[in-house]
Amino acid sequence: SQKIEQNSEALNIQEGKTATLTCNYTNYSPAYLQWYRQDPGRGPVFLLLIRENEKEKRKERLKVTFDTTLKQSLFHITASQPADSATYLCALGNRDDKIIFGKGTRLHILP
């Protein structure tokens, strides 16, 4: 069955450093991959999308890479700030109107 894996342990990063989150998947050939941010008690918020034919995407301090051979995406936050602390969700989709989500990784940026 389709499976998405994200770091189950929380990630603690010192303020100012780069935070790197990993999303691995199996038994799936996604047309695109998305990253969402979720704060406690709130719904997820879309951050970035990267398509299967793209290697890298950037948006301000965010960078996403997508390796369809390794079946992996890396999500980087550079110059991290305490306000970046949240849970980050990886999601995969095809053109069939549905996406599947990973369980998320909690990120703590330490001041």
Place this chain on the structure above:
Amino acid sequence: NAGVTQTPKFRVLKTGQSMTLLCAQDMNHEYMYWYRQDPGMGLRLIHYSVGEGTTAKGEVPDGYNVSRLKKQNFLLGLESAAPSQTSVYFCASSYSGDSHSYEQYFGPGTRLTVT
């Protein structure tokens, strides 16, 4: 724009009771979704709709029904609530077609407890 709104925000039900969760969006989106989020399980798709009058099953549809009578509204019904349905329910909507980012816009969630 209000975006995606959900009603109610919180609810406590007794086993066997029924209720309807309402989702509304004002972005003219074609697609709407209902998810549940449980600790350690992530977001799981219950039902979804690709347009007014259409619905389809997701990953965990048992015990739930949905209706999309109007484009802007998507209702999730629990006919006979069970403790296993205790969860946080999120509604989401999105545009259709490859020209968009497939971005899903989420509501604030409904926290449901079934005792």
